[in-house]
Amino acid sequence: MTKSISLNTLWESATPTELVFNSDKLSHLPEAAKRYLEHTIAPGTKLASAVRLKMHGEIKLKKWIPFKAEQVICWEHGFIWSATAWMNGLPIVGSDRVIDGVGAMQWKLLGLFPVMTASGADITRSAIGRLQSESVCLPSVFCGDDVLWTSTESADLDSNLHSSFVVQGEKAELDFTIESAKPRLRQRTGCLKTFKLPRWGNPDGAEFRYVDFGGTLEEDRTFCGYTIPTRLRIGWYFGTERFESEGEFFRATIDDAIYR
Template structure:
């Protein structure tokens, strides 16, 4: 069972570090990886272990509905995405979370009447994939020695790293300046409504912004079947704009 901790508790539990970003320490990396990290993190920026974001957007639940949300990613422990969505003018309040290796989601109409509650191994495995994808909001995690990089060409990167003791893989596409344009991974899920399995998942990153020395995606579209014709018609279910970001 996932731990019922708050956004504030997760945020405060992050262990700050005194390490700072130095481009000189990237000399062993492939050029595209260096380009991405040098674009994403300003020299001298403290290497954060957590990020807190405020956002708004639309999520597709049969039809597109608006939401506002606040999220904390604490790399040591996991994430909480706390949101309010409006369906037919009524608020649905809840959260998706992955805390200390256990995933869960809980949503209530008017904050009172349960409309969706889920947990278990499939939810946890899917939540690991979400944390994997959203690591791009915390680029400092790609500076560790445990991260390995492969490059297909000057704009396509493949990173291998560890998320909560789980092996993770993430494909990134960047432009000439190092700006992140797309992400792609195999994520556990059941978008067809049948048995869960690994499905292509990814996002198109349309705008970026700089906060506290970090340059990250600030407008994006994400969903299943990424890289196929089904993404636009069936798979896309999340559109978000980032409004504010702080690091710890």
């Protein structure tokens, strides 16, 4: 599969499975991991290998500008995020992607005049980090035997959950904050509140290196048996004061999601 494939081709490349989610098979996992998976995947839901998302929001390019986008995440091959953003009323059309270990981005004003093009080893590694973070939109991948979990309960009634796995040859170390209880109702939940991971990048224009990357997940909705975050604030330096002042660059609302 080449890096120039379309959203439709990537979507059609996903291999459907007949395996379904069964919480009885989670008994070996930490309690917080079970709670998260039971919250995010309904019993009997087919374990999808791909998701197709529609979204809108704002992206920060010196200033916040609106965008609309469609994205396919196919765990076997990678992702394509295809978007149109508007700067000073003019459309900038392009995509970010990583396909089979090759990352690239390309953006054109009016769809014709190049604004930004990037590729190479650093772009690929950073794009794989994005794929790792966006696994929260395809939570079936966390049901694999190759995913390692650890967790700790905290005094504020939330759980700190750590997930370790490998995708596109890069190891992910993903930290989640999971809502543990609703104090008034004494109801245990598994709603995902934040995520964080070390992602390869150079947000300050310096040398590429691993930088804390993550986001706050403010709402969720259920699509096709999957309950996923649908209002997100994402950026660099997550967990520090720099996230609010300079790191946050992506605010999105997911409008629709279908699974395959």
